[in-house]
Structures are given as C-alpha cells and as structure tokens.
Amino acid sequence: MAGEQSTGTFVRVAGETDELRxxxxxxxxxxxxxxxxxxxxxPGAWTPEAxxxxxxxxxxxxxxxxxxxxxxxxxxxxxxxxNLWELKPFSGMRLLDLTLPPEFLARYRGPQFGIAxxxxxxxxxxxxxxxxxxxxxxxxxxxxxxxxxxxxxxAGIDFVKDDELQADGPHCPFEExxxxxxxxxxxxxxxxxxxxxxxxxxxxxxxxxxxxHEQVAAAGNTCVMVSxxxxxxxxxxxxxxQCQVAIHGHRNGWGLLGRSPAIGMSxxxxxxxWRLAGIDHVHVNGLxxxxxxxxxxxxxxxxxCLTPMFPAPxxxxxxxxxxxxxxxALQAPDTYRALGSLDLIHACGGGIMGHPGGIAAGVSSxxxxxxxxxxxxxxxxxxxxxxxLAQTLAAFGR
Amino acid sequence: MAGEQSTGTFVRVAGETDELRxxxxxxxxxxxxxxxxxxxxxPGAWTPEAxxxxxxxxxxxxxxxxxxxxxxxxxxxxxxxxNLWELKPFSGMRLLDLTLPPEFLARYRGPQFGIAxxxxxxxxxxxxxxxxxxxxxxxxxxxxxxxxxxxxxxAGIDFVKDDELQADGPHCPFEExxxxxxxxxxxxxxxxxxxxxxxxxxxxxxxxxxxxHEQVAAAGNTCVMVSxxxxxxxxxxxxxxQCQVAIHGHRNGWGLLGRSPAIGMSxxxxxxxWRLAGIDHVHVNGLxxxxxxxxxxxxxxxxxCLTPMFPAPxxxxxxxxxxxxxxxALQAPDTYRALGSLDLIHACGGGIMGHPGGIAAGVSSxxxxxxxxxxxxxxxxxxxxxxxLAQTLAAFGR
Numbered sequence: 001m002a003g004e005q006s007t008g009t010f011v012r013v014a015g016e017t018d019e020l021r022x023x024x025x026x027x028x029x030x031x032x033x034x035x036x037x038x039x040x041x042x043p044g045a046w047t048p049e050a051x052x053x054x055x056x057x058x059x060x061x062x063x064x065x066x067x068x069x070x071x072x073x074x075x076x077x078x079x080x081x082x083n084l085w086e087l088k089p090f091s092g093m094r095l096l097d098l099t100l101p102p103e104f105l106a107r108y109r110g111p112q113f114g115i116a117x118x119x120x121x122x123x124x125x126x127x128x129x130x131x132x133x134x135x136x137x138x139x140x141x142x143x144x145x146x147x148x149x150x151x152x153x154x155a156g157i158d159f160v161k162d163d164e165l166q167a168d169g170p171h172c173p174f175e176e177x178x179x180x181x182x183x184x185x186x187x188x189x190x191x192x193x194x195x196x197x198x199x200x201x202x203x204x205x206x207x208x209x210x211x212x213h214e215q216v217a218a219a220g221n222t223c224v225m226v227s228x229x230x231x232x233x234x235x236x237x238x239x240x241x242q243c244q245v246a247i248h249g250h251r252n253g254w255g256l257l258g259r260s261p262a263i264g265m266s267x268x269x270x271x272x273x274w275r276l277a278g279i280d281h282v283h284v285n286g287l288x289x290x291x292x293x294x295x296x297x298x299x300x301x302x303x304x305c306l307t308p309m310f311p312a313p314x315x316x317x318x319x320x321x322x323x324x325x326x327x328x329a330l331q332a333p334d335t336y337r338a339l340g341s342l343d344l345i346h347a348c349g350g351g352i353m354g355h356p357g358g359i360a361a362g363v364s365s366x367x368x369x370x371x372x373x374x375x376x377x378x379x380x381x382x383x384x385x386x387x388x389l390a391q392t393l394a395a396f397g398r
Numbered sequence: 399m400a401g402e403q404s405t406g407t408f409v410r411v412a413g414e415t416d417e418l419r420x421x422x423x424x425x426x427x428x429x430x431x432x433x434x435x436x437x438x439x440x441p442g443a444w445t446p447e448a449x450x451x452x453x454x455x456x457x458x459x460x461x462x463x464x465x466x467x468x469x470x471x472x473x474x475x476x477x478x479x480x481n482l483w484e485l486k487p488f489s490g491m492r493l494l495d496l497t498l499p500p501e502f503l504a505r506y507r508g509p510q511f512g513i514a515x516x517x518x519x520x521x522x523x524x525x526x527x528x529x530x531x532x533x534x535x536x537x538x539x540x541x542x543x544x545x546x547x548x549x550x551x552x553a554g555i556d557f558v559k560d561d562e563l564q565a566d567g568p569h570c571p572f573e574e575x576x577x578x579x580x581x582x583x584x585x586x587x588x589x590x591x592x593x594x595x596x597x598x599x600x601x602x603x604x605x606x607x608x609x610x611h612e613q614v615a616a617a618g619n620t621c622v623m624v625s626x627x628x629x630x631x632x633x634x635x636x637x638x639x640q641c642q643v644a645i646h647g648h649r650n651g652w653g654l655l656g657r658s659p660a661i662g663m664s665x666x667x668x669x670x671x672w673r674l675a676g677i678d679h680v681h682v683n684g685l686x687x688x689x690x691x692x693x694x695x696x697x698x699x700x701x702x703c704l705t706p707m708f709p710a711p712x713x714x715x716x717x718x719x720x721x722x723x724x725x726x727a728l729q730a731p732d733t734y735r736a737l738g739s740l741d742l743i744h745a746c747g748g749g750i751m752g753h754p755g756g757i758a759a760g761v762s763s764x765x766x767x768x769x770x771x772x773x774x775x776x777x778x779x780x781x782x783x784x785x786x787l788a789q790t791l792a793a794f795g796r
Contacts, residue, residue, distance in 0.1 A: 005563065006535070006536055006563070007534050007535060007536050007537050008534070008535070013533045013534060013747075013748075013751065013752070014751070015533070015534050015538070015542075015546070016533075016534040016537075020534060020537040021537075023537065023569075024534075024536045024537040024569070042657055042658055042659075042690070043657075043659065043690070044657065044689075044690025044691060044692070045690060046690075066568075067567055067568045067569050068536050068563070068567050068569075069563065069565065069566075069567050070566055070567055070568055072565065072566065072602055072603070072606075073603070073628075074565075074601050074602055074603065074625060074628035074629050075563075075565045075566070075567075075601055075602065075625075075628070077625070077627070077628040077651065078562045078563060078565075078601065078625045078628050078648075078650050078651070079563060081627075081651050081654060082562060082563075082625070082628075082650035082651050083562070083650050083651075083653070083689070084653070085651065085652070085653025085654045085657055086652065086653035086657065086683075086689040086690050086691065087689065087690070088688065088689060088690045107603070135411045135413070135414075136405050136406070136411060136413050136414040136418060136422075137404070137405060137406070138404055138405050138422045138466050139405050139414075139418040139419075139421065139422040140413070144413075148413070164476045164480060164481070165403065165404070165466070165467065165473075165476060165477060165480075167467065167470065167472075167473045167476075168467075168468055168470065168473070169465055169466050169467050169468055169473075170464075170465045170468055171421075171422070171465050171466075203470075203472050203473055203476065204470055204472055204473065204632070205470070205471070205472065205505070205631075205632045205635050205636070206604065206632040206633065206635070206636045207636070208470075209632070227472060227473075227475070227476045227480070229475070229479075230471075230472035230473070230475040230476050230480075230630075230631075231472050231630055231631070231632050232628075232629055232630015232631065232632060232633055233603075233628075233629070233630065234602070234603045234604040234607070234629050234630060234633040235604065235630055235632040235633050235636075237603050237604070238603070238604045238605070238633075250476075252476050252480035252481045253475065253476070253479050253480050253481075253483065254483070254484065255481070255482070255483025255484035255661070256479060256483045256655065256661060256662060256663070257654065259440055259441075259442065259483055259484065259661055260440055260658050260660055260661050261440075261441060262658055262660075263653070263654060263657055263658050264654060265654070285484075290486065291442075291481070291484040291485065291486060292440070292441070292442025292443060292444075292484050292485070292486045293442060293484065294442070349411075350411075353411065353412070354411070
C-alpha cells in the first residue's frame with residue numbers, strides 16, 4: 001500500500017534508489033492487526049500460492065511527504081484513493097480518516113460562511129435552523145414551486161431547499177424558478193423582516209453553476225445547493241472562489257462510497273475534502289432515518305462537521321451539519337443529547353409538510369421540540385402546554 | 399427505485415398527482431428476477447417484519463423522461479447514482495449500463511481526437527500505439543524525467559505517460575518537467591520526424607489544469623493526462639471546451655466504484671459519461687494484469703470503448719482503450735484475438751523498461767508481438783526470426 005502509492009510499483013525498478021525511497025516513500029506510522037478473516041471480502045484478490053495461508057486484517061496509518069504531490073486535493077485523491085482499491089493483495093479496504101497539514105489552506109478557501117455566517121444570514125440564534133424541502137421532488141412548475149415556498153415561508157421556516165433531482169429541467173427552468181421563488185421570499189422579507197434561506201439547486205456543468213450563482217447573488221438569495229459527488233472537488237473549489245453566498249453541500253451518491261464495509265471511504269474522511277474546498281453545510285442523514293445508516297454513524301458524522309480540521313490559529317473549517325430523512329420534532333431531544341450542540345440545520349419533510357395542523361403547526365412543533373430538548377424536559381411533558389408538539393406526538397409518535 | 403428517483407419520496411405527498419406521476423415518473427422497462435439471496439449483501443438493509451420473507455434479486459431497466467433533468471451529466475448522476483445507494487429496501491445495487499439519448503450531444507463535445515485523431519497525431523497506422531510509463535512514479539526531478547524520456551524516445555516508442563502520482567509536486571514542478579521533456583521530444587522529432595505523444599499529467603484544480611493545458615499546447619505537445627475520478631465530470635468538460643490536444647483519461651480510483659459485486663457501477667456505464675464529456679483515451683487494465691480484474695472484464699471494457707454510444711448519423715464517441723498493468727509482447731496475440739481490433743494503446747512498463755536487451759529491444763519486442771498477432775503466427779514460431787521477441791519469451795514467458 002505504501003510502496004504502490006509512492007515511489008514503488010509491483011517490482012523495484014531501476015532508479016528507485018534507497019535515497020529516493022527515503023525522501024519520497026510513504027511511511028507506515030502504525031499497523032494494528034485486527035485478526036484473521038475467514039474469506040476474502042471482495043473478488044479478485046490474490047490467493048497465496050501456499051493455499052491455506054491466513055488472510056489478515058489490520059488498521060494501518062500511513063503518511064506521505066507533502067512534497068510528493070503538494071497541497072492539491074485532486075492529487076491527494078490519486079494517492080490515497082487511486083489504484084489502491086484494485087490491488088490484488090487486498091481483498092477489502094476502507095479509507096477511515098485523513099489528517100491534512102495546514103499547507104492546504106494556502107490553496108483552498110474552506111467555508112466562507114460556516115456556522116456563524118449561516119446564523120448571521122438567517123438571524124437564527126440559540127436553536128437549530130428549522131428547514132424543509134420542496135416536494136414533490138420533480139414535476140412542479142416554477143409558479144407551483146413558488147406557491148409551495150410561499151406556504152412554507154408563511155409558516156415561519158428558516159430554511160428551504162430544492163430536492164437534488166430538481167436543478168434545471170425543461171419543465172422547471174432554473175432562472176424562472178429563481179425569479180418566481182425570490183419574488184415570494186422578497187415579499188415575505190418585506191412583510192416580516194425575515195430572510196428565508198433558499199438552497200436553490202445550481203448543480204450542473206461549471207459554466208452553468210457559475211452563471212446561476214451570479215443570478216442567485218444578484219437576486220439577493222443567500223444560498224446555493226450543489227450535489228457534491230456529481231460535480232467533483234475542482235468544480236466546487238472554482239465555485240467557492242467566486243461565491244458570495246453559502247454553499248449547501250448535498251451528499252447524494254454518498255452511499256456508493258460509504259455503504260460497503262469491504263471497500264470505500266468513511267464520511268469522516270470524505271467531508272474533510274469538501275470542507276476544505278469550501279462548503280458551508282453538509283448532509284449527515286438523521287436519527288432514525290429512512291436510509292440504511294445507524295444513529296451512531298449519523299452522530300459521528302455530525303460531530304466531525306463541528307470539529308476543527310486544523311489546529312489554532314488556523315481556521316477549523318467547521319460546517320453546519322444538515323439532519324434530514326424521516327425527521328420531525330420527535331428526534332430533537334435525542335439529537336441534542338447525542339450531538340451536544342444546536343449548530344445544525346434540522347430539515348424535516350413529512351414532519352413539517354405532513355403535520356396534521358398544517359405547515360405552520362409543523363414548524364412550531366419543531367421549535368417546541370428543540371425548546372424541550374434544550375430545557376431537558378421530556379417531549380411528553382412539554383407537549384402538555386404545546387399543542388403543535390402534542391399533535392406531532394400523536395401523529396408520528398412511537 | 400423508480401419512485402424515489404423521480405416524483406416520489408418515502409410516502410406519497412400532497413401534489414404528487416397521477417398526472418404528475420405520468421409525466422415525470424421513471425418507468426420500469428423490464429424486471430428480470432434472478433433468484434433469491436441467502437443474506438443481505440450490505441448492512442443497513444430493511445428486514446421484512448414478517449421475518450423470513452425472501453430477499454429477491456433482479457436486473458431492472460428503468461427509463462426517465464429527459465425533461466426531468468435535461469441533458470446534464472451531473473444531474474443525470476444525481477438521478478441514477480444518487481440517494482439510491484442508501485435506500486433501505488435494497489441490500490445491494492449496481493448500475494450496469496446507461497443508454498443516453500443524442501440530446502446530450504448538444505451540450506457535451508465528446509472526444510475531439512478519438513481513435514483516428516490519435517493515429518494522426520502519432521502517425522501510427524496498422525498496429526496499436528506502443529507506450530510506456532515514466533518510472534519511478536515519484537521522485538525523479540524534471541531533468542531526470544527528461545533523461546528517462548530521452549531513452550524511451552530513442553527506443554522508438556509512440557507514446558509515453560506520466561504516472562498518476564506525478565502531477566506538480568514541489569520536487570518535480572509541472573512547468574519545469576514540461577520544458578525539460580519537450581526539449582528532448584523536440585530534438586527527437588527533429589532527428590527522426592516522429593512526434594512522440596507525451597501524456598503529461600495536468601491533474602489539479604481547474605485553473606491549474608486550464609493553465610497547464612495552454613502551456614502543453616503552446617509547447618507543441620499533443621496530449622494531456624487527467625485522473626478522471628479526482629477531478630469530476632464538470633471540470634473535464636470545462637477542459638474539453640478549450641482543449642487543443644488529446645485527453646488521456648486515467649481511471650485511478652475506479653476500483654472503489656467497480657470492484658464490489660454488492661454496490662457500484664460497471665465500467666460500461668462509467669466510461670460513457672467520460673466519453674461524452676470529452677476524453678480521447680481511457681485505461682481499461684490489461685490481460686493477465688497485476689490488479690484484481692478478470693480478462694473477460696478487461697476485454698468487455700475495451701470493446702465498449704470502440705462501440706458507438708449513439709446511432710449514426712450522430713458521432714459514436716469512440717475512444718482508444720489503454721491496456722496496461724503487467725503488459726509485454728506476451729499479451730499481444732490474446733488481446734488481438736479477444737478484441738478483434740488494433741485500435742488501442744499498449745502501455746508496457748516492465749515489458750519494455752525491464753526487457754533484458756534494453757528499452758529499444760523492449761519496444762521492438764512489442765512491435766514483433768503485434769506483427770505475430772496480426773499474422774496469426776504463434777509467438778514461439780515468430781520468435782525464431784525475431785531476437786527481441788525471443789528475449790521477451792525467455793524473460794517473461796510462462
């Protein structure tokens with residue numbers, strides 16, 4: 001692993017001197033054996049000629065000299081997530097974490113708004129941002145989208161986002177949708193003084209994303225959404241270099257990288273790349289979600305978003321975790337207890353849009369859920385004086 | 399699968415009318431059941447409440463209306479390779495193929511040089527391009543790289559490439575390497591009339607790649623190499639829009655997407671995305687390679703590169719497959735027999751650089767191997783009148 005991804009190849013070649021290996025070879029910092037595996041995790045692995053030799057598993061920490069590739073995320077990827085996955089001696093491999101030196105901050109900008117900036121843009125303090133998603137995912141016209149957003153804004157929401165399937169389809173062109181929704185949100189801001197943050201999906205080719213971002217900023221919106229895995233790190237970094245608004249990172253496609261125990265990457269490693277490249281928010285799934293992820297994994301992901309990537313005095317590049325998927329006020333206390341922070345966006349679809357009292361009641365129930373969480377009062381108790389929370393418990397409770 | 403990735407979500411929401419589903423829903427074109435699975439392939443899958451309900455497997459063909467997302471590769475990805483991977487009802491899923499309508503050609507340029515253009519740039523006809531890789535991967539200075547390339551060029555090679563680990567490290571800066579290598583290749587061209595194609599690795603952030611491409615074109619080189627998975631489709635498309643030389647697509651990182659039978663993407667599907675975005679060559683591994691891939695899979699990949707993506711009169715976007723990894727003249731006959739084409743780059747490291755007669759003998763042995771392959775003469779027979787091939791057989795033969 002160390003050899004193939006630094007100076008070496010399958011065999012030692014002419015010119016790979018000891019001095020060159022010393023200066024450019026990857027180092028094994030630690031290697032903790034984790035026991036033997038009964039069978040290879042993936043096909044194609046080399047089988048020892050001896051036949052019955054044991055198949056060992058281990059957690060390995062490697063380090064590379066920065067001068068091998070410089071502080072470049074794409075070239076870092078070629079090193080730590082390149083040919084490695086296809087090596088025959090391994091029948092399974094996951095990238096568990098990455099520690100990057102602060103030199104990367106000379107080339108990448110990190111989050112522009114992050115947690116404090118997102119709070120400033122939305123004027124929400126002392127509680128999570130309460131958010132929701134425009135549904136149906138696909139099929140609403142710009143006017144119908146704006147109508148849906150008008151209802152959502154009137155309900156007192158802090159944050160609303162497009163679905164990742166909705167970017168610039170011919171039935172809902174980006175510019176028309178932006179115009180229609182901003183007219184609604186401007187009216188709402190005039191009326192209430194509150195600027196709802198709209199994570200409008202600008203995912204596309206780079207020229208499209210840059211043009212759409214200009215239009216978003218010119219329209220006075222405060223956020224753009226990007227499907228990270230669909231666009232890649234260089235496009236995100238290029239957007240960040242010109243960006244005037246918060247970047248809401250959607251992680252769709254993540255399962256392909258993260259779901260298999262036999263091959264892939266941890267969210268811990270993955271999100272560091274994107275934070276450095278410049279996102280301000282990133283999806284982490286939610287407790288008791290409708291996807292396949294455990295609660296422990298969700299909380300570990302969210303906690304990592306709030307943990308500095310670099311030691312002081314360097315910026316920590318913290319970003320706001322976005323909890324979503326099957327969320328309602330019911331998850332507020334457990335989320336708060338497990339995360340120990342209010343710095344998150346709680347994005348609830350059904351929990352708000354499907355609330356029996358309507359959308360405004362849905363938003364109220366979320367605020368009440370978080371009030372209870374912060375006060376340490378059980379939801380059932382707090383619901384006695386709070387109708388909308390009581391309705392959530394009745395409708396969605398266990 | 400069809401619902402979640404089009405109009406639907408976990409539950410039917412208000413506004414998801416029958417008319418909307420009819421216009422925007424994904425369709426199941428076919429569903430072929432493949433039997434039951436004894437156990438879930440991946441963790442996190444939903445377990446039927448009933449307990450012992452069978453876990454079924456199937457090959458499914460879905461279609462989406464183009465107006466859901468328009469001819470946009472990033473938004474296509476969010477649809478066919480997005481949240482799907484995390485859905486609880488599935489305990490495993492692979493994207494096997496993609497058929498795209500020609501409307502995508504209005505937005506993407508496809509290969510600029512492809513097979514015919516690569517042959518024109520190198521003046522190689524009637525046989526594969528013979529290539530090799532600069533090794534050691536990491537650690538050579540620009541001067542040492544140029545010295546290595548000088549030896550390789552003098553040996554009569556058609557094509558030489560950087561290692562994917564070598565892009566712009568501080569010890570081998572891109573501009574210096576380009577300058578040093580081009581001085582060598584220019585002298586070689588002056589002497590011989592032959593322009594060796596040098597796939598210089600420009601992988602980096604977008605501004606870097608565009609600047610490096612300009613320098614490469616200005617220096618008179620005919621090719622740039624990009625680590626595709628490290629940069630993403632929008633960055634590649636942005637490069638292609640300005641590109642004046644052939645784009646050599648390196649697939650490092652591919653194993654993460656392709657190696658697991660439980661989750662991921664076939665090379666067949668993956669390479670279509672990149673061909674449309676504009677690569678001219680793409681790595682397919684090689685027969686009897688040192689990685690974990692079977693020969694059948696390698697040939698299926700290569701054959702796909704030569705198969706039109708769109709029906710005439712649209713361009714087929716064919717690209718040159720690059721065979722590499724443990725290659726020498728030994729694989730020429732089997733490769734030719736299985737592929738039925740000479741349109742490929744045969745990139746041999748040890749088979750050329752480690753040839754007992756030296757590099758020039760290594761290149762000669764490759765040409766002889768392909769002569770034998772085309773003539774249908776067994777290598778052992780052809781080796782009788784061809785010393786360099788005989789040396790290959792003696793050194794690397796079974």
